[in-house]
Amino acid sequence: MDRRTFLTTVPAAALLAEAVVAGPVIAGPGKKGVMMMNRIAPSVSELYIADLDGSNERKLLSASAFDYNAQVSKTGDIIFTSERNADGKSDIFRANADGTGIAPLVTSTSVDDAGVLSPDGTKLAFVSTRNGYRANIWVMDLRTRRTRQLTGTRHVRGDDHGSPDCYFRPSWSPDGQWIAFSSDRDTRWTGHDEGHGWEHTQELAIYAIKPDGTGFKKICSRAGYCQGSPNWSPDGKRIVFHEMTVEATWGARRPNYIGRAFSQIVSVDVATGDRTEHTTGTELRLQPQYIGPDEIGYLIKYGPNEGIAYTSDRAGFKSAFLRAPSWTPDGKSVVYEKVAFRPVRPINKPLMSWDRDWDYRHIDVFPRLSHDGWIVYTDKQTGNSSIMVMRPNGEEKRKVFESSGRGLDETQVRIGLSGAFQPAWSPDGEWIAFGLGGWFQERTRASAALWRVRRDGTGAEQLTDGETHSGFPSYSADGKELVFRVYSATEKGLRILNLETRQVRVLTTSPDNLPDWSPDGKSIVFTRRQENGSFDIYTIRPDGTGLHRCTDHPSGDGHAVWNHDGRIMWSGSQHGFRDEAALYEQTFQQYGQIYIMDADGGRKRMLTDSKWEDSMPLYLPNAVLDAIR
Numbered sequence: 184m185d186r187r188t189f190l191t192t193v194p195a196a197a198l199l200a201e202a203v204v205a206g207p208v209i210a211g212p213g214k215k216g217v218m219m220m221n222r223i224a225p226s227v228s229e230l231y232i233a234d235l236d237g238s239n240e241r242k243l244l245s246a247s248a249f250d251y252n253a254q255v256s257k258t259g260d261i262i263f264t265s266e267r268n269a270d271g272k273s274d275i276f277r278a279n280a281d282g283t284g285i286a287p288l289v290t291s292t293s294v295d296d297a298g299v300l301s302p303d304g305t306k307l308a309f310v311s312t313r314n315g316y317r318a319n320i321w322v323m324d325l326r327t328r329r330t331r332q333l334t335g336t337r338h339v340r341g342d343d344h345g346s347p348d349c350y351f352r353p354s355w356s357p358d359g360q361w362i363a364f365s366s367d368r369d370t371r372w373t374g375h376d377e378g379h380g381w382e383h384t385q386e387l388a389i390y391a392i393k394p395d396g397t398g399f400k401k402i403c404s405r406a407g408y409c410q411g412s413p414n415w416s417p418d419g420k421r422i423v424f425h426e427m428t429v430e431a432t433w434g435a436r437r438p439n440y441i442g443r444a445f446s447q448i449v450s451v452d453v454a455t456g457d458r459t460e461h462t463t464g465t466e467l468r469l470q471p472q473y474i475g476p477d478e479i480g481y482l483i484k485y486g487p488n489e490g491i492a493y494t495s496d497r498a499g500f501k502s503a504f505l506r507a508p509s510w511t512p513d514g515k516s517v518v519y520e521k522v523a524f525r526p527v528r529p530i531n532k533p534l535m536s537w538d539r540d541w542d543y544r545h546i547d548v549f550p551r552l553s554h555d556g557w558i559v560y561t562d563k564q565t566g567n568s569s570i571m572v573m574r575p576n577g578e579e580k581r582k583v584f585e586s587s588g589r590g591l592d593e594t595q596v597r598i599g600l601s602g603a604f605q606p607a608w609s610p611d612g613e614w615i616a617f618g619l620g621g622w623f624q625e626r627t628r629a630s631a632a633l634w635r636v637r638r639d640g641t642g643a644e645q646l647t648d649g650e651t652h653s654g655f656p657s658y659s660a661d662g663k664e665l666v667f668r669v670y671s672a673t674e675k676g677l678r679i680l681n682l683e684t685r686q687v688r689v690l691t692t693s694p695d696n697l698p699d700w701s702p703d704g705k706s707i708v709f710t711r712r713q714e715n716g717s718f719d720i721y722t723i724r725p726d727g728t729g730l731h732r733c734t735d736h737p738s739g740d741g742h743a744v745w746n747h748d749g750r751i752m753w754s755g756s757q758h759g760f761r762d763e764a765a766l767y768e769q770t771f772q773q774y775g776q777i778y779i780m781d782a783d784g785g786r787k788r789m790l791t792d793s794k795w796e797d798s799m800p801l802y803l804p805n806a807v808l809d810a811i812r
Contacts, residue, residue, distance in 0.1 A: 210542045216804035217575070219546040219558070220777060222271065222534065223770045224795035225522040228506075230263060232518045235480070235510075237491065237500025243518055244282040251520045255280075255511045256300035261518075262288070262307070264296045270528070270545070271535035271793035275309055289323060292537060294761050294794050297352055301359045306394060308353035308362050312792055316758040316776075318349040320364050322394050333362070333392050339399045341368035345737050347385075349759040352412050356391075356419045363391045363402065363413040363422055365763060372738050372756075375433035378716040380624070381739060382772045383756065385432045385764035389413045389424055389451075403451045403458070411763040412470045416450070423450040423461075423471045423479055427765065435467055435765035439598060441486045446765070448481050448494065461494045468492070469765060470507065474514045482508050482519075484765075491517060506768070522768055527565050531577045537792055541802075547571070549605045550801045553612040557638070558801070559583075561604055561617075568602020570617055572638065575803050583640040589619060592629070600625045603634070605655045605697075610662040613638060616646070618654025618667070623771070626652050626670050633667055633680065646680060647687075653678075655697050659725065660704025666725070668696045668709075677709060679725065690727055699744045700725075706782065708733075708751055710741040720753055722782065733784035739772065742798050752779045752790070754798035761794045770796050 210217045228251045233240035243253060248267035255261055259280035264273050268290070275289035275298040289295045291313050298309035307323045319335035333339065334350040341348035347367035354363045365387040374380040388404030402422055403410065409432050413424045427435065427446035434444025445465040451458050461479055462468055466488060471481040479494040482505070490501040491508055508519040534543040550560040552575070562571045567587060573580035586596065586603045595601035606617040615638060620631020632649035633656050636642060646665070647653045651674055656667040665680045677690040677698050694712040701707065706722045706729075713719060720733040720743045734740040736757045743753035754775040761774045777790040777797050791797040 210803075210805050214542050214805065215540045216802060216806070217542045217544050218536075218538075218790070219544050219550050219575075219801040219803065220534065220791070220797055221548050221550075221564075221799040222528065222545060222793070222795050222797050223564075224271075224528075225524055225768055226526060226528040227523040228520050230518065230520050232511075232516050233500075235474075235491075235493075235515065235517060236498055237502065242282070244278055244285060246285060250276075251522075252297050252507050253518045253520065254299050254509050255516075255518055256304060257302055257512045258300065258304040260300060260304065262298045262300055264298065266535075269535035270532065271543075271791070271795065271797075273794050275307070292535075293792055294318065296762065296794060299353055299355060301355050301394070302357060303359055306359075308355060308394070310351060310353065310762075312758070312761065316789060316792060318351060318759060318761050320350045320353050320362065320392070322362070331394075331396060333394070333396050334364075334366070336396070339392065339396070343369070346371055347759050349761075350390075351387075351760070351763050354414050354422075356415050357417060358419055360393060361391045361398075362394060363389060363415065365411045365413060365424070366390050367760065372717060373429065374716050374739070375430065376624070377430065380433070381712075381718060381741060382433060383739065383760075383764070384429045385409055385760060386429045387411050387763065389422060391422075391453075402453060403456060409763075409765065410449070411765060414472045416473045417476055420454070421450045421452055423448065423473060425449070425469045425471060425481070425765070427467075431467075432764040435469075435484065436767045436770055438485045438769060441467075448479060450479075467765075472508070472510050474510045480508065480510055480517065482506065491519075504768075507766070524564075524769065530565065530573075530580075535793065537790060543791075546799075546801070548799055550799060551606060551608055552801060552803065553608040553638075554610065555612045557608075557612070559606040559608060559615055561602060561606060563599055563602060563604075568596055568599070568604065570603050570606050570615060570636065572615075581640075583615065583638060584617070584634075584636045584643060586619065591619075592621065595621055595625060595629070601629065607657045607665075609658050610660060614662075616656040616658065616665055618656060619645075620649070620652065620654065622654065633665065646682075646685075656680075657698055657700040657707070659700055660702065664725075666690065666698045666700055666707055668698060670694075670696075677707070677723075690725070691723065695721075697742055701745050701749070701782075702747075703749075708743045708745060710743060720751065720784075722751075731783065733780060733782075734787075739775075740778075744800070746779065747802055747804065749782055750779055751782060752777060752800045754778075754796075758789070772796055 229247045230243035230250045232243045250265045253263035261278040273294045273296045277288045278285045293313035320333045323330045350366045370386040387409045389402040392399045413422045425446045426449045431444040434440030448461040448471045467484045469482045492499040532545040536543040547560045548563045569586045570584035591601045601621045616635040621629025630649045631652045631654045633646040652670045656665045675694045676692040698709040718739045722731045738757040740755040775796045780787040
């Protein structure tokens, strides 16, 4: 797939002939425009080093940026991943033992992550999506800079190419002869809540391979469980890892699941398979590492004891949002990152652009452009899930609907499960429709109704009674109707509300969601849950005819919207996880990428290749903005 041929241009008049945009064009010189998009990822990640008990803490690097997954090698080099080149561009860097001399080691437009040096310092094992957009284990010879792909090759890949088949977290054996890693090869795409949810769980087993690509073998597995982040014992005889149920990999990235999603630290004898469980209880323990012949350090994620702990009598230390610990080879220090979501990633912040013709910029969720050049969105990350409007350049931003005081559970609002979601402009730009209530898993116990408000913030009114959970509206081209989805124990699917008569007609009765009416009014795109638990993109005519399936993959496709040129964009997961699921932070579908296709499902292309959850794109072409300023 050629990253440079993702998009085509069309005449401005054919894109948004009625739009009027004030203010400056916001794309850089020589660009076709801007793609706004949302990213769910921490906004801060800094590296630290401390003594084993947490004392003497200081920053690891002389110049901090968005850095993570640090390792200190036996040669004293610091290897770490950084997005200092662009937000979403994961590259691997090296620094001196004192944190100075920061220099790039592995860079590309793909995800390059989780690098670790061989014991003799001559090779680097790392994870990359550089060949086929899937996470695989690679090795670089640091003397020649030649790279070798170890997994995802003709000889080392899963049996079913439509199923998960990615490889994570490499670890060198002490003698440098083997690389252990985790993989979801030969498993199935499974949603949370035992297959009913949209967000995927993850089943992992532990494997090993020689650095020349030979000797591939399974070290251990356990049906229904996830085994991750392997590390070798000092004598090379055992491998330690964290282990949890597959279902727990969903709760492991949701802090509201404390006590329900837990794991244990386990090790196995590489030769015999002999198994030892080193911990018990209901804490979420991750990323273990031997720091001596019999002592193991590990991370406790979330909960009152969050921080570093040990399997020995050694005292650990508590630290909120400490992540990715790695103990130094001398066993005297621990390196880790501290992550945060505040200050939030600002609107219009430049992001990594995987297409040289377009600038990528960040925006909050559910952005839509009116015909007269205003963007509406939900301030889920930057506020309290109220409705905001602004100019494309960020000027004249104001709130037009306040979600507080509307009977919502404010605790659920704070964690992103309630609010005013998916605003939609009426064609004349006078009204904004949206859903107000509880969302995601809250829909089974919370209410939600359709609302609308005038663009100046007046005239707010509820359009449905709230007895049947209703949301995610989109206007017809003539502004007379709204398509939306309903959800209850007895009623599911898409409905169309006539705004003049207030009558509702049934469009579909399957478990459908997230409808979006095409600009020409001839088609509605939406997400449908299949009987096997996967999700796909469909289109249908407003009269219920012409049902057409646009995607057909056992992973998950959703959040589809119409592009200005009649193509469809969506967030999908067919290229798999980019890391172990349990290691992600406060996210839903942590590895979703943005794709684009023709209205009939043809010419599918990938628009992002980051480690994070990317979704909700909105193109703002210069050709349009310049023509109608």
